[in-house]
Amino acid sequence: MKRTIIPIFTYLTLLLVFTSCRQDGPAPIRNIKAGPNLLKAQAGQAFTNYTYFTNQQQKTLGNVYTKVVLVSFVSGLSAEQEQQTLAQYGFVKNKSGQLATGVTLLHSIELVDGLNCNQVEQALQHLAQDPNISYAAPYFRDGNSLVGVSNQVIVTMEKGESAALQQLAEQYNAQVLKSLGNDVYLLKVDDSSKGNALAFANYLHGQKGIAQAEPDFIVSLD
Numbered sequence: 125m126k127r128t129i130i131p132i133f134t135y136l137t138l139l140l141v142f143t144s145c146r147q148d149g150p151a152p153i154r155n156i157k158a159g160p161n162l163l164k165a166q167a168g169q170a171f172t173n174y175t176y177f178t179n180q181q182q183k184t185l186g187n188v189y190t191k192v193v194l195v196s197f198v199s200g201l202s203a204e205q206e207q208q209t210l211a212q213y214g215f216v217k218n219k220s221g222q223l224a225t226g227v228t229l230l231h232s233i234e235l236v237d238g239l240n241c242n243q244v245e246q247a248l249q250h251l252a253q254d255p256n257i258s259y260a261a262p263y264f265r266d267g268n269s270l271v272g273v274s275n276q277v278i279v280t281m282e283k284g285e286s287a288a289l290q291q292l293a294e295q296y297n298a299q300v301l302k303s304l305g306n307d308v309y310l311l312k313v314d315d316s317s318k319g320n321a322l323a324f325a326n327y328l329h330g331q332k333g334i335a336q337a338e339p340d341f342i343v344s345l346d
Contacts, residue, residue: 171241174264176322177329178338185271185322187241188248189263192220194272194342195251196228196259196314206231209256215239215247223342227301227312228259228275230342252315259313261320272342273322275314281307285333292331296324307335 174185197206210216210233221232233251235244244262251260261273277298281289289309293300297317301310313324321339328337 169242172245174322176325176338177336179336185264185266187264188244189265189270190239190241190244191235191237192263192270192272193233193235193244193248193251194230194259194261194263194274195233195257196230196275198256198258201256205256209254212254213247213250215243225274225276225340230259230272230274232272258315259320260315261322266343270344272344273320274340274342275312275321276301276340277311277313277321277325277328278304278338278340279309279311279328279334280336281309282333282335283307288331288333292328292334296327298324310340 171187173187175182176185177183197209201209207219210219215235217234217236219231220234223230223232235247239247248260248262251257259275261275263270263272265271279289286307286309289311290300293311296313296319299312299314301312303309311324313319313321317324319327325337325339328334
């Protein structure tokens, strides 16, 4: 299975199982650190439909994928400590792969069977609040591909408006990593930011001086 990044800043090798989000009831799962609240997300609740903007056109991502999520851990943790962190959560099955974005090591975390989209969103909230986890974000399914939301955003500024980017980043508690040339910048979010990279890109859309903002998606191609 070949893996690519859109935009191409990261390469990965992961093995993932493709399934669709189902609107059936939650199956019984082990409940440890985050158990009772997770089961409150019942199938009768509407699932969130996620979108983002590319070339000024809104594109639909759909519901979150229910089998795998992305996380990064705070620096300095050993592999054993990372595993111990995940072992606290009854909705986590195991780590199924990892990839480097240049500044962060992201891990693909396989979830237990039977979760619905709302439960996965709650699971992501629990993971993001963990002091040992610096970032947590979903995958989405696109045909036979999985689209993961990395912790980076690609931003194109209008000519002469680059000074506004730093202020917008500070308002969101994001970090401007570097210029990619031609008024294009790479930014990073983490657990101190107001949202993940998808939410940040949507926040930037339409702001003064922003020509385009997209998450640096991780795409798994069949």
